[in-house]
Amino acid sequence: MNDIDIQPILMWLKERQESYPVTVEEVGINDLQGWKANPQTGNIEHESGKFFSIIGVKVTGASDREVPSWSQPMLKQEEVGISGVLMQQQAGVTRYLFYAKFEPGNIDTVQISPALQVSEGNLSRAHQGKRPRLAEYFDGTKGTLIASVTGVEDGGRFYHKVNRSMLVEVDESEAVPVTSDYIWLTLPEIKKLLLVDRVVNSLARNVCAILSCEDSERNESALSFPSDAASKGNLS
Incomplete structure (x- = not known):
């Protein structure tokens, strides 16, 4: 793996970060447009009833935890999230499509993300919003579905939040309509x-678990996940 050069990829990511001059400022809930505290429940909700809400939960009977009962706020979103990656054979090499995505909680503004990262409602345009780029590959219109697996998000902070990880193969003759915010990566590059x-x-990272299984079935080198020590950024 040491002979895999990821510096061009990191430079691409840095360019994406620098080309996204966004400002994120921490403000009070009362200063948010469209968000409010429900006067009956105290839950923080959007006035449209869409997106997510912040609720409270009471826990009792957790005998194997530090304390058996407690209460806490949690994020609740009933819509299933979709995290999708495309796979394509390019000149005899399997490559996977990812996206440089901005999210307001990121430290470095932009990170390498799934090619499609939306809610099921956005994918189906249930809210009459703009159709997400590459949606046609994840709604059954185009491509071949290789894997679709649902998993529960961090249960310590999210209440019954489910995400679906998808891997879709595209014919090698097809030109996928992408911009400079997208990048095709090989499995060794992803691994590093x-x-x-x-x-x-x-x-x-969740989708990478699917890539590991798919890759193993094709009798290629399986994707191994980093240990705690390796995850500190030491690539040697």
Whole structure:
């Protein structure tokens, strides 16, 4: 793996970060447009009833935890999230499509993310919003579905939040319509990028588990996930 050069990929990511001059400022909930505290429940909700909400939960009977009962706030979103990656044979090499995505909580503004990262409602345009780029590959219109697996998000902070990780294969003769914010990566490149701090986002890491299984079935080298020591960014 040491002979895999990921510096061009890291330079591409840095360029994407520098080309996204966004400002994120921490403000009070009362200063948010469209968000409010429900006067009956105290839950923080969007006035449209869409997106997510912040609720409270009471826990009792957790005998194997530090304390058996407690209460805490949690994020609740009933819509299933979609995290999708495309796979394509290019000149005899299997490559996977990822995206440089901005999210307001990122330390470095932009991280390598799944090619598509939306809610099921956005994918189906249930809210009459703009159709996400590459949606046609993840709604059954184009491509071949290789894997689709649902998993529960961090249960310590999210309440019953489910994400679906998808891998879709595209015919090698097809030109996928992407911009400079997208990048095709090989499995060895992905494997090495996973060892670098704050480069690959958590949802993309989830999809990488599918890539590992798919790759193993094709009798190629399986994707191994970094240990705690390796995840500190030491690539040697």
